[in-house]
Amino acid sequence: MITEKKQRQGAKTSPKSRAKDEKPQSGNGRVAIITGNEAAAHAARLCRVQVVAAYPITPQSAVVENLSKFVESGELKAEFVTVESEHSALAVCIAASTVGARVFTATSANGLAYMCEQIHWAAGARLPIVMCCVNRAMAAPWNVLNDQQDSMSQRDAGWIQIHCRNNQEIFDTVVQAFKIAERVHVPVMVCYDGFLLSHTVMPVCLPRQEDVDRFLPPYTPHTLLDPADPRNLNQVTLADPRVNSEGVLCHGYMELRYLHQEALVGAREAIVAVDREFDQCFGRRWGGMVWGYRDEDADVCLVAAGSLTMEASTAVDMLRAEGIAAGVVGVRAYRPFPVEELIAALKKARLAVVFDKSLSYGYEGPICADLKAALFQSEAAPAVFGCIAGLGGRDVKARQLADAVRNALKQYDNGQRTAPPAWIDCRI
């Protein structure tokens, strides 16, 4: 581990960082040059998770391997449950969370799909589970590389979904995720791009244990399954409210779903507040629901989620050099969807170009579709053009994003206000 002092003084000093939230600052911690997967594992360790159950899958495997190492070495006092599948991994997490443990798991792509039934259960049971989804393309055909089809396919399961743009944000978001999940009783999926972040090392500040403890107190469960106080949780709950054996009128299925929706919508407040509290403790914040890069006066906004936003910020620098007032609006929280934040961020823009690394087949990119729906409520909505990029690990260059923006501007100047998705670098 490297302390900031060890860095050679005076050499190649950093110019003023454009965005406060991009530079790892050691504060009282230490800087390590690590992968996104290592950052996620360290975060779970420092959050003192009590139960880890996960099944390895590329590109997530190193998260599980590192956690298993921490448990083996005694650095993490947790129960590491080896399971035969992802479905069982999440089932173990659900059980452990129900008896009051802080739990963590991670998966990717087909592993996430294999969990699907339990993903819905975890959300419906309102358990504060934190899971990393290391974004990878769905088979068939088989592919281990990055896109975001996996987490997008679970967007309606009732989890909070947060996308990360670099390894520091992965670390910080896992720590934030436990606080958010435990505050609103909704599980959180921390999404980050496979290989692009999971396998790329970069400087990450790892805070001291006592500082993480101060930020994240031990988990106090809201409903505890305890043999001393037996109860029936998530029993058959039919259409209408029903009086239970103790004479109490209990919610029907629809009422519970209403409350779940309220929790998700209300999670917006928790996501923003926790990011602010994190900043107070660690001196870093990530924008809460959305964030911007050179977007204050932007005429054209590039909208995306995850590491693609970093290439987009480079594209913005290219476009600005040509006199196009471009900016990035990064979607950090995808569920709950940042409706008000996006309306506000795009109020002054005449054009938004959305880059999706996934597709709602038969329609368009999910972020693009959701953005258009959100903007229906706006009195100053920009034109919206969607692009599909980087499926199955296809490399995406900043210059290609800049080209896509120039093309959209041409269409806009010809009077178009939207178009079917443009496929970037699709060689058909």
Add this chain to the structure above:
Amino acid sequence: MCEIRWHGRGGQGAVSSAKILATAAYLAGFSGVTSAPSFGAERRGAPVTASTRLASEPIRVFSQVETPDVVVVLDDSLLKSANATAGMKPGAWLIINSRLDPGEIGLNGDFQIATADATGAAEEAGLIVQGAPMVNTPMLGAIARATGLVSLDEVRAALEEAFPAKHARRNFEAARLTYERTKC
């Protein structure tokens, strides 16, 4: 930003040394460093690449390196078969593990060639793993010598981060020998 592409064969440790270079560069004052393997499946002996990026600000590019400033070749048989010089920026460094002098490599282009016998240095320093000399970390010495991006001190500190003390010493000894014998 400086982009470095490593060419090696699966098992030669290109990915590890690309990471160690990122640590050394961070210690040298580059506040933005990244390192990544080529994405996908890897097989022992098959050509692989890895990359290191260094900059004075946090790096915002995660796509594959296309136009490297430095190309490091661990196995000179890859020069032609893996098209190691593809995309090199004008004036870029091509640093090759080879007993030959730069002029004897037989490559002409708008790049500078440095050669170093990393295999010999590894053998001399006893840096042998499973019967084979390790050439990845010794080449850090050649990079330090040819490009000046990092110093030997930073290479030593980065090796100490990566390995237990005994192994770090042996790796550094090979890197130091390679540094001294780099021809550029």
